[in-house]
Amino acid sequence: MKMRNLCLVGVLTCFIVAGFAVDNSFARKNACGKEMTAQEIAERALDVAEIQNVMSYHALYGAPGGNHDTELELIWSHKRDDITFAGNGYIYKGPIDVHQNTYGYGTGKNKTENSQMMAQGAAGTTSFRTLTTPIIVVAGDGKTAKAFWYTIGWQAQIQNGEGSAIWSMEKYAIDFIREDDAWKIWHFHVYNDWDVPMTKDLAQYAIEKSKNTDQKAGGGGMQAKKGYEKYFTAKTFNEPYSVTRAANPLKPRPPVAYCTFSDTFSYADE
Amino acid sequence: MSARTRYLTIIISCLVIVFVFISFFMNSNQKAAERPKISDGEYAKAWVQCQNLMSSHNYYHGVNHNLEELAAIWVSEDGEFAKTATFSQPQGVMEGLQMIKVTYGNNKTKNPNQSLKEMIKNEPSEYPVGTWGIHMNTTPVIEVAGDGKTAKGIWFSPGIMMNYTGQKDKDGNDLAGGMVFFEKYAADFVKEKGVWKIWHIQMFYDYVPSIGDDWTKPNAKKQQAQAMPAGDKKEQKDQGAASPEQAQDNRKKNPIQYEQWSPTRVSSITPKIPEPYYTFSETFSY
Numbered sequence: 001m002k003m004r005n006l007c008l009v010g011v012l013t014c015f016i017v018a019g020f021a022v023d024n025s026f027a028r029k030n031a032c033g034k035e036m037t038a039q040e041i042a043e044r045a046l047d048v049a050e051i052q053n054v055m056s057y058h059a060l061y062g063a064p065g066g067n068h069d070t071e072l073e074l075i076w077s078h079k080r081d082d083i084t085f086a087g088n089g090y091i092y093k094g095p096i097d098v099h100q101n102t103y104g105y106g107t108g109k110n111k112t113e114n115s116q117m118m119a120q121g122a123a124g125t126t127s128f129r130t131l132t133t134p135i136i137v138v139a140g141d142g143k144t145a146k147a148f149w150y151t152i153g154w155q156a157q158i159q160n161g162e163g164s165a166i167w168s169m170e171k172y173a174i175d176f177i178r179e180d181d182a183w184k185i186w187h188f189h190v191y192n193d194w195d196v197p198m199t200k201d202l203a204q205y206a207i208e209k210s211k212n213t214d215q216k217a218g219g220g221g222m223q224a225k226k227g228y229e230k231y232f233t234a235k236t237f238n239e240p241y242s243v244t245r246a247a248n249p250l251k252p253r254p255p256v257a258y259c260t261f262s263d264t265f266s267y268a269d270e
Numbered sequence: 271m272s273a274r275t276r277y278l279t280i281i282i283s284c285l286v287i288v289f290v291f292i293s294f295f296m297n298s299n300q301k302a303a304e305r306p307k308i309s310d311g312e313y314a315k316a317w318v319q320c321q322n323l324m325s326s327h328n329y330y331h332g333v334n335h336n337l338e339e340l341a342a343i344w345v346s347e348d349g350e351f352a353k354t355a356t357f358s359q360p361q362g363v364m365e366g367l368q369m370i371k372v373t374y375g376n377n378k379t380k381n382p383n384q385s386l387k388e389m390i391k392n393e394p395s396e397y398p399v400g401t402w403g404i405h406m407n408t409t410p411v412i413e414v415a416g417d418g419k420t421a422k423g424i425w426f427s428p429g430i431m432m433n434y435t436g437q438k439d440k441d442g443n444d445l446a447g448g449m450v451f452f453e454k455y456a457a458d459f460v461k462e463k464g465v466w467k468i469w470h471i472q473m474f475y476d477y478v479p480s481i482g483d484d485w486t487k488p489n490a491k492k493q494q495a496q497a498m499p500a501g502d503k504k505e506q507k508d509q510g511a512a513s514p515e516q517a518q519d520n521r522k523k524n525p526i527q528y529e530q531w532s533p534t535r536v537s538s539i540t541p542k543i544p545e546p547y548y549t550f551s552e553t554f555s556y
Contacts, residue, residue: 042311049317049412056411057543059426065537124533126476128452130408130426152408152428154452156485158533163486198485 032140032259040142047138047183051145051176054183055131059151063128064121068104072096077177077184084268086189088238090222093268094231102225110227124158129170137255139264145176145183146255146264154198169193173252173267187268191252194241202241210243237270305548308418316414319466320421320459321407327468328405328427334397337375340367341386345467347371351460358472358556360528362521369520400434400444405451416548421459421466422556424541428452432481448481452531456541456556472556474541477531488532 028036036044054075061071077083081095085103092102100107105115112118121127133150149172156165175187196202224232238252239245251270258264308316323343330339345351345367352367357374364370372382376393384392405427412423432448439445458470479485529535547553 038311039309042309042314045314045318046310049314053411053413056409059409060411060539060543063537065539121537123536125537126531126535127537128426128476130406130428131410132406132408156531163533165485 030140127155129153140259405429422544
């Protein structure tokens, strides 16, 4: 009887220990250190899919044939007053209205008359930015997310019977924010790696450019749209490929796991 | 007293009418809300699986294992979706898995009545030496139906296909030819017996110049660009198989005549971007 009790206690102890072990092996903690439920893990996976869709919407609506106004309406934040749009050498920072009048076709009396034509692009225009190599990190609190893509792009246009076409290699680094139960673009930053005419050798082209002292690197020389100067800052965020640039700088930084946005860096500042 | 009763009757009648209206509209809204939707986890898993299916298509097709692709990731040839499966290109629509099997799968088959399994065993896929192809999947937009039975996706796909021309230069070096592809893929997926499968695929060629072409003169190559990839064309002619033209005879005309890029083309959003939907009958088909 004593032996039987001993065995029973042993078996129960094994079950309890095994229970802890199984529980621990299954547990996933978020970046806030909180153990996630199965539902929360599913939501994070869904967030990643939704963020990829949002960015692909940008690629489609941002290209000729799409519509920047539709893009701003559908997938950009409308509640923040610190929404940013930045390139190699500049940044616009302000509420959505600023971007509707700089990236978009204008609002109210500033509405561009030929916005439909601007959206379609002139005949013979083609341009696209593919999205590859995604890294998408959702905050532990689920309120923001950071993501990175490498984009292989191209564009061609024809004006007055003359054509020009380029390859365009860029990185996108974006902060997203959860607004009205959907993911929205908050900080948009594009880092141009290099543009080269389709008929040119990249290295030879860089050598040619290095001899031209008038060439300004990295979008330098970009100026604010009239009336939007106070939202604009000229700043060199990134230097494109050149004869002097270091090999493949890891810039911008790829996203890393974080709990809440104040714990990480902002792509508005990178 | 009689007047009081009358007023009371009117008020009660009004209340009944209001109650009936409210009940009716509440029921409609409740019914809409009650349509069972898949969970967040199921949605995310379906999204990833559809992305994997599309990438699998390009891995199989990149080495010309089209029959293996059909057997592995397309709707079953004897299943409920076999007859409505489609593979669409600008040059025509292959409708039904049987036609896809003998046109995209193996248009040189000696026996079109073989099952996919038999075709793979009896007439194994191979690419001529010196052929290489890749179609990338980038920029995905994937929407899974609320009922979890279907999904839709689009991708932008830059790609390249090289082949050996059979010719040599004056120094005796083998010469290669090839094509560059800029195209969009649009696909419908369906869950068949619990597994996600490709149901409809459509290709929208944006620009398909041959290697070495002057890209600023696309019209000079327009006809060639719309035909089968160079590697496929050559192989069919070499082996006396059905020509692409013969294969095309079996296809339906594609109602979507997507115009390739040219100096006069105006850009458009084609194909349509998938939008959230509940069930397939409430959205468009690719």
